[in-house]
Amino acid sequence: MHQNEHFDSLKQRLHNKISFLDDKPEETLDSTIKSLWFTAFGTPISCEATDSIDLPELSDYQKDILNQLIEKRLNNTPLAHLTGRQRFMGIDFICDKRALIPRKETEILGWRALKLSIELAKLKQRINIIDVCCGGGNLGLSIAFHNLNAKVYSTDISNEAVDLTIENISYLKLHQRVCAGQGDLFSSVDHNQFHENTDIIVCNPPYISGAKVKNMNPEISENEPVLAFDGGMFGTKIIQRLIVDAPIFLQKKGWLIFEVGVGQGEFIIQLCQKSKRYDSVEYLKDHSGNIRVILVRNKQFNMLVTR
Numbered sequence: 677m678h679q680n681e682h683f684d685s686l687k688q689r690l691h692n693k694i695s696f697l698d699d700k701p702e703e704t705l706d707s708t709i710k711s712l713w714f715t716a717f718g719t720p721i722s723c724e725a726t727d728s729i730d731l732p733e734l735s736d737y738q739k740d741i742l743n744q745l746i747e748k749r750l751n752n753t754p755l756a757h758l759t760g761r762q763r764f765m766g767i768d769f770i771c772d773k774r775a776l777i778p779r780k781e782t783e784i785l786g787w788r789a790l791k792l793s794i795e796l797a798k799l800k801q802r803i804n805i806i807d808v809c810c811g812g813g814n815l816g817l818s819i820a821f822h823n824l825n826a827k828v829y830s831t832d833i834s835n836e837a838v839d840l841t842i843e844n845i846s847y848l849k850l851h852q853r854v855c856a857g858q859g860d861l862f863s864s865v866d867h868n869q870f871h872e873n874t875d876i877i878v879c880n881p882p883y884i885s886g887a888k889v890k891n892m893n894p895e896i897s898e899n900e901p902v903l904a905f906d907g908g909m910f911g912t913k914i915i916q917r918l919i920v921d922a923p924i925f926l927q928k929k930g931w932l933i934f935e936v937g938v939g940q941g942e943f944i945i946q947l948c949q950k951s952k953r954y955d956s957v958e959y960l961k962d963h964s965g966n967i968r969v970i971l972v973r974n975k976q977f978n979m980l981v982t983r
């Protein structure tokens with residue numbers, strides 16, 4: 677069978693059989709089959725990367741592999757775990773069970789943080805960034821990839837996530853400007869080198885409430901680490917700690933920029949305003965009008981701030 681016919685027959689076979697998660701809009705029937713096709717061929721790429729690339733011809737052996745991958749996908753294995761790749765801010769990352777699969781919605785945070793880092797780089801040569809709750813490292817690494825003036829320290833409480841970040845640092849050849857370490861929130865950077873020395877803290881924290889975590893779609897709950905989602909009883913446990921602790925590490929006028937869950941924005945903005953540690957509070961909304969990213973600017977040196 678010619679490859680176009682083969683592709684069309686797979687589409688017909690899978691039509692109405694694969695379900696797609698709302699927070700992975702890049703996954704369609706076409707992009708799913710294409711990325712599995714490339715994976716079976718031996719050159720795995722993310723589904724977003726398949727756009728406008730011609731399909732290679734598959735051997736019979738590779739066709740068998742493709743069928744096996746499709747069966748796994750039908751059994752709820754996430755596409756990114758089958759291809760081992762997920763695209764974020766235009767870059768393919770290595771992706772597996774060790775950390776959250778980067779979501780498209782987090783690019784709102786990523787692109788804004790990158791823009792901020794480029795603006796700051798007009799004033800000084802080196803921009804120090806901490807990526808807290810780094811998962812597989814996608815936020816900090818994307819900023820470093822796109823902004824040569826950025827120097828990033830990525831950290832996560834999960835050893836497995838940090839291992840994946842280290843793999844992604846090598847994969848993207850960014851060892852000169854990105855390193856990673858394990859710790860609870862800021863604990864791995866809690867020393868002089870980082871105190872009052874950071875231009876931007878970027879964070880996509882876990883922010884799902886404990887009750888909702890229990891009811892997540894099995895494609896998520898059976899394959900992605902619960903630590904990546906569970907934000908405590910109200911979902912805001914880590915965010916609240918972040919707002920309190922970040923000023924210790926920020927330079928005067930340094931920025932904290934982070935993602936929040938749908939419905940959390942107003943409350944978190946109020947917390948930032950009340951804290952008196954920040955002199956500017958801004959936010960970004962998603963396509964549906966929900967506040968999803970908050971940016972706050974550090975007011976003062978922390979010698980004046982009590983924890």
Ligand SMILES: C[S@@+](CC[C@H](N)C(=O)[O-])C[C@H]1O[C@@H](n2cnc3c(N)ncnc32)[C@H](O)[C@@H]1O
Pocket residue numbers: 775776777778779782808809810811812813814815831832833834837859860861862880881882883903904905914
């Ligand atoms: C929503 S995921 C974000 C992953 C990645 N930054 C991204 O945007 O795709 C949240 C991450 O926070 C980490 N995490 C949870 N609690 C933490 C804590 N107390 N300190 C540091 N990291 C934590 C989890 O292990 C997980 O990797």
